[in-house]
Amino acid sequence: MSAPLLAVENVGRRFGGFVALDGVTAQFEPNKVTSIIGPNGAGKSTFFNVLSGVLTPSTGSIRFKGQNLTGTRQHKFVHLGIARSYQITNIFPELSAHENVRVAAQAARSRYNIWRNRSHFPELGERADAALDSVGLGGKHNETAKFLAHGQQRALEIAIALVSDPEVLLLDEPTAGMGPEETKDMVALLEKLARDRTILLVEHKMKMILGLSDRILVLHHGRLIADGSPRDIQADPDVRRVYLGQNDGYA
Amino acid sequence: MDAELILIQLFSGVALGAILVITALGLSIIFGMLGVVNFAHGALFMIGAYAGLWVASLTGSFWWGLLVAPIMIGVFGMAIEWLLVRPLYGRSVDDPLLLTFGLSYVLVEAVRIVFGNDGIPFPTPSQLTGVANLGVGYFPIYRLFVIVVVAVVLLLLWLALEKTKFGLIVRAGSRDPTIMRVLGVNISKVWLLVFGVGVGLAALGGVLAGPMRTVNPEMGSLVLIEAFVVTVIGGLGSLLGSVVAGLLVGVAISMTALFAPEMGTIVMFALMALVLLVRPRGLFGKAA
Amino acid sequence: MERDMTVKSIPLAATSSGARKATDLAAALTNWRVLLSIAALCLLPWVLPSKALAVNVLVYGVLAMGYNLLFGYTGLLSFGHAAFFGAGAYVTGIAIGQFGVPWYGAVLLGVIGGGLLALAIGALSIRTRGIYFSMVTLALAQLVYHVALQASSWTGGENGLRGFTVAKIDIAGFSINFLDPVSKYYVLMVFAALALWFVSRILNSPFGAAIEAIRENETRARTCGYDVERTKLISFVLSGLICALAGTMSALHLAFVPLDVLHYQTSGMIVMMTLLGGASSFFGPFVGALAFLLMEDVFSLWTSHWQIIVGSIFILFVLFLPKGIWGTFLARVVR
Numbered sequence: 001m002s003a004p005l006l007a008v009e010n011v012g013r014r015f016g017g018f019v020a021l022d023g024v025t026a027q028f029e030p031n032k033v034t035s036i037i038g039p040n041g042a043g044k045s046t047f048f049n050v051l052s053g054v055l056t057p058s059t060g061s062i063r064f065k066g067q068n069l070t071g072t073r074q075h076k077f078v079h080l081g082i083a084r085s086y087q088i089t090n091i092f093p094e095l096s097a098h099e100n101v102r103v104a105a106q107a108a109r110s111r112y113n114i115w116r117n118r119s120h121f122p123e124l125g126e127r128a129d130a131a132l133d134s135v136g137l138g139g140k141h142n143e144t145a146k147f148l149a150h151g152q153q154r155a156l157e158i159a160i161a162l163v164s165d166p167e168v169l170l171l172d173e174p175t176a177g178m179g180p181e182e183t184k185d186m187v188a189l190l191e192k193l194a195r196d197r198t199i200l201l202v203e204h205k206m207k208m209i210l211g212l213s214d215r216i217l218v219l220h221h222g223r224l225i226a227d228g229s230p231r232d233i234q235a236d237p238d239v240r241r242v243y244l245g246q247n248d249g250y251a
Numbered sequence: 252m253d254a255e256l257i258l259i260q261l262f263s264g265v266a267l268g269a270i271l272v273i274t275a276l277g278l279s280i281i282f283g284m285l286g287v288v289n290f291a292h293g294a295l296f297m298i299g300a301y302a303g304l305w306v307a308s309l310t311g312s313f314w315w316g317l318l319v320a321p322i323m324i325g326v327f328g329m330a331i332e333w334l335l336v337r338p339l340y341g342r343s344v345d346d347p348l349l350l351t352f353g354l355s356y357v358l359v360e361a362v363r364i365v366f367g368n369d370g371i372p373f374p375t376p377s378q379l380t381g382v383a384n385l386g387v388g389y390f391p392i393y394r395l396f397v398i399v400v401v402a403v404v405l406l407l408l409w410l411a412l413e414k415t416k417f418g419l420i421v422r423a424g425s426r427d428p429t430i431m432r433v434l435g436v437n438i439s440k441v442w443l444l445v446f447g448v449g450v451g452l453a454a455l456g457g458v459l460a461g462p463m464r465t466v467n468p469e470m471g472s473l474v475l476i477e478a479f480v481v482t483v484i485g486g487l488g489s490l491l492g493s494v495v496a497g498l499l500v501g502v503a504i505s506m507t508a509l510f511a512p513e514m515g516t517i518v519m520f521a522l523m524a525l526v527l528l529v530r531p532r533g534l535f536g537k538a539a
Numbered sequence: 540m541e542r543d544m545t546v547k548s549i550p551l552a553a554t555s556s557g558a559r560k561a562t563d564l565a566a567a568l569t570n571w572r573v574l575l576s577i578a579a580l581c582l583l584p585w586v587l588p589s590k591a592l593a594v595n596v597l598v599y600g601v602l603a604m605g606y607n608l609l610f611g612y613t614g615l616l617s618f619g620h621a622a623f624f625g626a627g628a629y630v631t632g633i634a635i636g637q638f639g640v641p642w643y644g645a646v647l648l649g650v651i652g653g654g655l656l657a658l659a660i661g662a663l664s665i666r667t668r669g670i671y672f673s674m675v676t677l678a679l680a681q682l683v684y685h686v687a688l689q690a691s692s693w694t695g696g697e698n699g700l701r702g703f704t705v706a707k708i709d710i711a712g713f714s715i716n717f718l719d720p721v722s723k724y725y726v727l728m729v730f731a732a733l734a735l736w737f738v739s740r741i742l743n744s745p746f747g748a749a750i751e752a753i754r755e756n757e758t759r760a761r762t763c764g765y766d767v768e769r770t771k772l773i774s775f776v777l778s779g780l781i782c783a784l785a786g787t788m789s790a791l792h793l794a795f796v797p798l799d800v801l802h803y804q805t806s807g808m809i810v811m812m813t814l815l816g817g818a819s820s821f822f823g824p825f826v827g828a829l830a831f832l833l834m835e836d837v838f839s840l841w842t843s844h845w846q847i848i849v850g851s852i853f854i855l856f857v858l859f860l861p862k863g864i865w866g867t868f869l870a871r872v873v874r
Contacts, residue, residue, distance in 0.1 A: 052762070078764040090762075092755035103752045106745050107764035112773060114744040121745070160763065288670050338858060344670055345616045349814065350857045352618075352807060356850030364844050472803060476681050479674040487671060513689050520682035524663055527675065531666040 005030045005198055006051075006082070006168055011060035012222075013046050020046040022222040023060065028168070033190075033199045035209045038219035039242065044202045045087070047219065048172055051200070052084040053077040064168070079108060083166035085157045087173040087202070093146035097137055097156055100145050101128035105163045131163040132156075135189055151182035158189070168198045175205060187212065210234070218242075255388040260509045261502060262385070266394035268501020269401035270460045274474055275481035275493040276408070277452030283488035284421060284445040287336060287347040292453050293475025294355040297468060299324045299454025300461045301366055304373050313376035317400075321455040328450025329443050336446070337439070355471070362468045373461035397459050404455065405494065412490075421445060480523045486536025496534060565869070572821045573739045577732050580825070581725075590720035592836065596829045597727050598789045601734045603812040603824030605781025608738060610810070611819030612747070613774040614754030616673045619680030621805035622660060623779040627653040627786025628796040629687065629694055636703030637693075646730075646787045653783020654776055656683070661775030665768055677803065684801040700796040717791070727788050734781050739821065741777060750774050754819075782809075811853050817866030826865040 004027035013021040021043045028034055036044050049055040051062065053074035061070040064080060077083075092100050105124045119125070132141055135155040140148060145156060154174060161169060174190065175183045187208055193199060194212070203209050209216065209230070216233040218226040226236045233239055278292050289295075302323055307316030335354065339346045375393050382389040412418035420441055424431045431438045456474070464470065481500050485492025500519050507518040526533065568575065580600075584593040606620050630652035634645035660683075664675040687694045694700055708715040708726055715722050741747050749770050752760040761767045790796050799805060808831065816827020831849070838845035860867055 054762075073766070075761050075764050075766050078762065084762060086759075086762075090756060090759045092752055092759060094755055095751070099748070103748045103760075104763040106748060107760075111749055111765060111770070112746055114741050114746045114777075116745065117743045118745055118748050160759070164764065282670070286670075288673065335854065335858070342861075345673075346857060346861065348616065348670065348673060349810070350854055352810070353850050353853035353857060356807070357847050357854065360844045360847035360850065364847070476678055476803070480678050483667070483671060483674055483678065487674075516685050517682060517689070520678055520685070523675075523678055524682075527663050527666055532668070 004028060005065060007063045008051070009061050009063070011047075011050055011057045011062065013043075013050055013055055014058045019222050021050065021057070024219070024222075024224045025060075026217060026224065026227060028198055028200065030167070030198050031194070031196060032214040033194045033201060033212050034215045034217060035201045035203055035213040036217045036219060037203070037206075037209060041221075042219040043222040044219055045172070046222070048084065048170055048200075048202060052082060052170055075107075078164050078166065081164075081167040082170065083161040083164050083168070084170035085161045085172055085174060087176055089150075089153045089157055091145045091153060091156055091160065093144075095145055096142050097132060097145055097148065097159075098125070098128055098141040100156055101131050101159050101163050104128075104160045105131075108164060127163055128159075131159040134162065134192075135159045136185060151178055151185070154178065154182075154186065155189070162193070166197070168200065169193065170200045172202050173204065174201070175203065175208065183208065257506075257509070258387045259385075259390055260505050262390050262398075263394065264502035264505030265498060266397050266463075266501070267505055268498040269398050270456050270463075271477055271481050271501050272494050272497030273401050273404060273459070274453050274456035275478040275485070275497050276405075276490060277449040277456070278478050279482050279485070279488055279490060279493045280452070281446055281449035282482075283490075284424060285332075285336075285347075285442050286344060287351070287446075289446075289449065290348055290352040290475070291331070291355040291358060292351075292450075292478060293471030293473070294358040295324060295328065295450050295471070296453040296457040296460075296474045297466075297471030298327075298358060298362060299457030300373065300466045300470065301362055301371075301457075302454065303458030303461055304371060304466055313374075313379075317455075317458050320458050321451040324454035324457075325447040325451025329447035331450070332443050332446035337442075355475075359468050359471065366468070368468065370465035370467035373464075373466050375462040379462075393462055397463070400459060404452075408490075417441075417444075477519065480519050482533075483523050484526045484533055486533030489533065489535040489537070492533055492535030568869070569821075573732075573735050576735050576822050576825065577728075579822070580728060580731060584721060584724050588836075590724060592832060594720070594724055594727060594792055595832050596825065597724065597731050598785055598792060599809075599812060599828035599832065600825035601731050601788060602782050602785035603809055603816065603828050604734060604738055605778050605785060606809045607813050607818055607824045608741065608750075608781065609774055609778035610813055611817075611823070612742065612754060613750040613771060613778075614757075615771060615775070616810075617664075617676040617775075617778075618673045618803075618806050618810065619660060619664075619676030619678075619683075620778070620782050620809050621801050621803065622680040622683040623653040623657050623782040624786040624789070624805065624809070625683065625687065625796070625801035626656045627783030628790040628800050629700060629786075630783075631787040631790040632700045632703045632796045633693060635705065636700070642705050642708060642791065646784075646791070649787035649790070650780055650783045653786060654780040657776045657779020657783075658772075661772050661779070665771050665775065677806065680801070680806055681803060684798075684803070687801055688798060694796075694798070697798055699798055701794070703790070704794040705791055723792065727792060730784060730788050734784055738781065742821070746770075746773070811849070813863075814861075815853065815856055815863055817863030817869070820863070820866040820869055823863050823865035827863060830864060 006028040008024055008026055010023045010025050011021060012019065012023050024047065036047060038044055046055065050057045053072055056071055061068055063069065064082060092103065102124055105127045129141065132138065135158050137152060137155055137159060140152060145153065148156060158174060175186050178186060183205065190212060213230055216228065216230055217224060218233060218239050220242045225242065226233055226239045274296055278289060281287055281289050299320055302320035303316035306319045307313045335350055336347050339350060379393045379396050381392050383392050383395060412422060420431065420436055424438060424441055477500065481493060481496045484500065485496030500522065503518050503522055504515045508515045580597065583596060584590050587593045602624055609615050609617055627649040631645045631649035634640040634648045635642065640648065660676065660679045663679060664672055667675050688696055705717050708717050715726060717723050717726065749765055753765065753767055753770060757767055786800065812827040812831045813824050815830050816825065817823025834849050835845060838848045856863065862870055
């Protein structure tokens with residue numbers, strides 16, 4: 001077992017009296033796909049928000065490559081190497097697909113430069129092009145983002161996260177709202193990305209999760225109730241009871 | 252300094268604060284439910300004062316003015332929501348703000364056309380003139396009356412929000428409008444009503460303030476800014492925050508006036524700046 | 540549903556030659572926006588009924604353009620920009636009148652003064668979220684108004700600030716008569732040209748891309764790695780600097796600073812001009828300033844209550860033409 005890239009230790013988050021995340025401890029190794037599953041309200045989104053710096057944990061700590069990230073401001077996460085996508089499409093609607101990704105690439109440098117032109121940094125544009133090509137948006141560079149089809153917007157969402165070349169990619173339901181065809185394309189894309197990246201995935205589509213994941217975490221009422229390979233998880237009686245036993249489990 | 256004078260000034264501050272509370276509360280209710288910052292709130296306060304004066308002179312009784320004007324202006328507020336604000340839902344949150352800002356321009360000029368540019372004195376009703384002995388000194392009866400009316404209205408509002416089905420809907424709806432739709436509540440009717448109530452509260456503030464100052468077309472702009480300061484200090488959307496911050500600002504202005512009259516307005520802004528530094532979401536504002 | 544959306548996704552540039560021409564025109568307008576704007580402003584005194592109106596368009600155009608950097612391009616609705624306009628005007632007036640500073644030094648001091656005030660007000664107001672921002676900027680600008688009112692030994696209080704007439708501008712061996720309306724216009728035109736170039740510079744830069752990203756989607760911009768608060772603050776200060784420059788122009792022009800420059804109505808007027816002309820379009824603020832001032836001139840001939848007409852027109856714009864005159868023109872005619 002290689003050293004963990006990302007480790008959470010007893011991480012919890014409360015909202016007033018409500019405990020959304022309750023003492024989760026887990027380690028994530030490089031270049032593995034880990035899915036986080038659980039019924040609605042299990043704390044998956046809170047977990048992702050804590051991992052990406054959107055929320056500061058109420059308890060516990062996050063370590064990335066040995067560095068303590070607890071309390072680090074959100075915009076720094078991507079510079080350190082942790083990028084994320086959102087469940088609800090979260091792009092720059094009035095900008096072109098290319099500019100959506102280019103502006104994301106630009107954030108790593110020359111953020112406050114007012115004396116150069118945007119075009120003065122051609123490598124940013126090239127990286128944006130490459131990211132768009134890699135998610136299958138090759139022909140759509142100049143299209144205004146809001147006019148893209150839903151599946152293309154989801155792909156754009158991933159390209160925005162990808163262009164920073166993150167070591168850890170947090171993907172929040174990348175196939176949300178997609179039909180079977182689009183889902184198939186997305187799964188192929190994720191398989192490609194998973195070769196040289198650590199991916200954490202929140203998903204509902206069980207067949208996809210079982211096919212893609214090296215490992216699955218199961219959250220229930222904010223607690224981590226199971227952690228293991230897809231086969232272990234399918235066999236776990238606790239998981240079967242709270243999650244897979246439900247009718248929509250394999251939907 | 253004289254302890255009696257300070258106590259009397261404190262009462263003055265509470266009376267001033269009471270007007271601020273009722274006005275800021277209207278602003279806060281509308282924001283909490285609809286997410287709209289009503290920039291015409293000051294203008295509607297001013298129109299409330301004129302309407303109160305008009306009804307009072309028509310009927311010969313201040314009491315009719317006090318009762319009818321807020322209802323009249325409240326209904327006018329509902330018309331504003333229905334006609335002008337409603338088309339903007341789903342657009343940027345800035346749009347209703349810009350629209351009501353333009354509306355305040357129109358309302359102020361309309362009042363100038365109808366009632367003229369000059370201030371009109373609003374006579375204190377004869378039953379409420381004079382002073383009362385509070386034990387520590389004499390205090391204008393009308394100001395006591397303002398404090399009592401605001402306290403009663405606050406109590407009624409609290410009962411309406413806590414004990415009625417409508418209040419339940421309002422409280423739940425301000426947290427999550429989608430739940431309301433799922434439950435089959437006609438949210439646009441609730442919004443209409445809430446906007447009317449909020450505007451009605453501004454108008455009530457205007458009528459109550461009338462006898463304490465002259466009524467003029469400009470009186471709304473200062474009130475709007477004061478109401479903003481109160482809501483920022485108290486926390487936007489928090490009703491308790493409006494009450495506490497309103498009284499705080501009223502007392503602060505009034506106590507400063509005792510020592511350095513020209514600093515009265517400035518101290519209010521200083522208080523706001525301090526709150527922003529220490530607690531940007533306001534004293535009772537919820538965390539984002 | 541997803542199927543028919545793919546039909547739409549044909550690249551825009553390849554549709555028809557008409558569309559191609561329109562895109563070229565749009566690109567040309569963007570690439571040459573500074574020179575085209577300067578050319579348009581150079582012609583202004585000769586097409587408008589009075590030179591005074593032309594100077595006002597220049598001053599308020601620069602003011603609205605500075606405001607537009609924050610409102611149109613960063614997406615922050617400030618209701619307190621009168622403070623920076625006023626600060627520029629007062630500092631210039633005080634520097635010339637009470638300290639005998641030459642005009643160029645006074646202009647520089649005015650711009651710096653406005654920028655520092657913007658830093659202070661920006662730092663406080665950007666701590667707040669969303670809609671609070673408008674309320675807090677309004678309140679803090681009102682604080683500046685009351686301070687200026689009280690500090691009458693410096694500012695002249697309610698009577699305004701007088702006694703700093705600049706009669707001639709000496710530059711590079713030339714002496715320009717600043718009391719002549721036409722030469723005054725073209726001297727101030729130089730400031731306006733500088734402001735146009737500076738704003739265009741910002742918009743073309745990576746920083747311009749960053750503020751646009753924040754306007755489009757603040758959450759995503761933060762996730763991409765932008766320090767949203769700091770970026771907003773820088774934009775706020777840059778915007779304040781340009782508005783302060785407009786203030787110094789106004790002070791030089793009028794040789795008088797009325798207390799009203801700091802009034803809440805001035806902040807409101809800036810918002811109106813920007814929106815009428817077209818927020819987030821480069822030349823829109825000048826068009827808006829011209830439209831507003833023309834309306835004021837024309838309607839005030841009919842009635843002293845001209846504001847009721849302007850207010851109503853503004854409401855109609857918010858409802859039906861939120862892109863403003865110039866923004867709608869660009870969207871309809873050019874595209």
